[in-house]
Amino acid sequence: MKLDELDTPAALVDVTRMNRNIARMQSRMNALGVRFRPHVKTTKCLEVVRAQLAAGADGITVSTLKEAEAFFAAGVTDILYAVSIVRSKLPRAMALRQQGCDLKLVVDNALAAAEVAKFCAAQRETFEVWIEVDTDGHRSGISPEQDGLLEVGRILHEGGIKLGGVMTHAGSSYDLHTPDALSALAERERSGCVRAAQRLRDAGLPCDAVSIGSTPTALAAGKLDGVSEVRAGVYVFFDLVMHNIGICSTDDIALSVLATVIGHQPEKDWVILDAGWMAMSRDRGTSKQTRDFGYGLPCTLDGTPLSDWILSSANQEHGILSPVHGTRGKSLASRFPIGTKLRILPNHACATGAQFPEYHALSADGETTVWSRFHGW
């Protein structure tokens, strides 16, 4: 189908842009001499992941066991489940392992490590486990210098678990917007994770993998000495948050929401669209950045940004487009007649994509193909 034949709202993937984003990240990782393990939580879509693997990615990162199950069923075996495991999730993880999935788990505390070891002993099986390291204080993980790091390492190793490595995610990179700050955080992420690996090795513990990454730090890193692999997710589509961080232009953003004008309120300078928060998601990630795009930046059907307009407000199935400066009054309806189709660039591609059961992949020839995606856990 052509773009103007699609029902709206619809999630569009510009395949040309996506492939360019994939090539950019992969060539950067190749130049830095590290493996690249894309985080598939952004898309949960087999066609996208196949394109990432075809470009040179080594294995994938997942945020849920459902992702691990879906991509293993599709033939991907090297999978890092990058959320700290708990006892109740071990049987489901073990089922994957027993089917031949090279599933790697993550822990950041002694209790979880002991439970993995105890579970494996009872099952007469083992897991490969990586330790999560906290390099920027934004979420989970053990700081590189904490005693707990070696304690967790020993519990795993002495409990018969394969201690496969360390991993960290400098998610605070989303709060930055200058090249210098991003480079500094990238170096902090690298050096912290390498230091954690060194401490484990110095204590006689194995630690092959040193895995780091977030999209902004991956693109800001100048050298990656001691790092074995990098992970990143949102780079594949980019979004307005990434634009504000300064690592992509609006022309790189591969995901947009196709919407139709369904009404006007000329006294308020409002154009009403059929893309509300159910389509865009409630993510307001640009609200604290240097430029607030509301719920999204509208573009014409051919992808040209209408930089004087934003999706300023959203109800469940209604989006309100309004001018950033000044008023348009009665000219609204002639500028955006009822039935006009627009493409809205999202704040956060991971959140917007999750609102849709499928993407419509738009090729350079203007044809679209359905790429299904899944949700849930």
Add this chain to the structure above:
Amino acid sequence: MKLDELDTPAALVDVTRMNRNIARMQSRMNALGVRFRPHVKTTKCLEVVRAQLAAGADGITVSTLKEAEAFFAAGVTDILYAVSIVRSKLPRAMALRQQGCDLKLVVDNALAAAEVAKFCAAQRETFEVWIEVDTDGHRSGISPEQDGLLEVGRILHEGGIKLGGVMTHAGSSYDLHTPDALSALAERERSGCVRAAQRLRDAGLPCDAVSIGSTPTALAAGKLDGVSEVRAGVYVFFDLVMHNIGICSTDDIALSVLATVIGHQPEKDWVILDAGWMAMSRDRGTSKQTRDFGYGLPCTLDGTPLSDWILSSANQEHGILSPVHGTRGKSLASRFPIGTKLRILPNHACATGAQFPEYHALSADGETTVWSRFHGW
């Protein structure tokens, strides 16, 4: 399955609370002498809608054609599609109509009205169409006193369309939090919609239905003279936004997200859960209300609120629980050991439910049943 056997995160529906909420709204509408047409966009779940119809609801309201198709396939015929129609959506709507669905469309502008009439003439079929009225300036609709109201009515009526009525939604009720303000808005919603109907009738146009509603105004209305039916959606589950508006207690909130403690950061007073924004949604509807619950209010497994704690921050699959006042330090891990399960009350039930492919319906006996829900358009 029992609650503690469910994989997390999971969307739980407390069936006892849900049935109480349904009975409360229906008995109120019965007492006010109006029909009740629940908005199914909140749940998109057949079991919930069956309970609403069994309690006395007359027909349903939908926000997407997919909802109309799904509930018509399940036997519901009286359906109001409450988003202004555009030309591109008419064939799909007509397909429902031709299968016997009593689908009512909505318009709020002359162009859409003319296009419906033109489409119907070409198809030698008709639609029932209602005119959307704007009674509080928060979104779409024609103001009761505007000339456009009669113009749209005439285009429909003279174009061979069945002009079935008027409808309005006082969505600005979500910004209020006092009984007086809610009562005043409920009366404004009622009187504005009744006035629009009267103007149409005075002009010789038919206007049987006078349909109003939002959950807060429906529960605040003291009389509904001239109104034929009320619509409301979120009342079936309620949520923290509705709690802050003052129309329910936390004990009425029927939807929660079951989550597991997966880590701690004692220096920061953080308990890490496996329910992030992918589970809770990005809805921060309480952020501008009198009490900000972050991403949600935690409760114990039996549903008792832990009022000193909120889900203060969320990443995609990580939620951060932290104390509202003071610090807990090392006692965090003994208060919330790894593996502890909690139930998180959401800001906005419509947004949180949409993150899940299914609800787990929790009966009074502690057993859970899967109720599937759909998403997409």
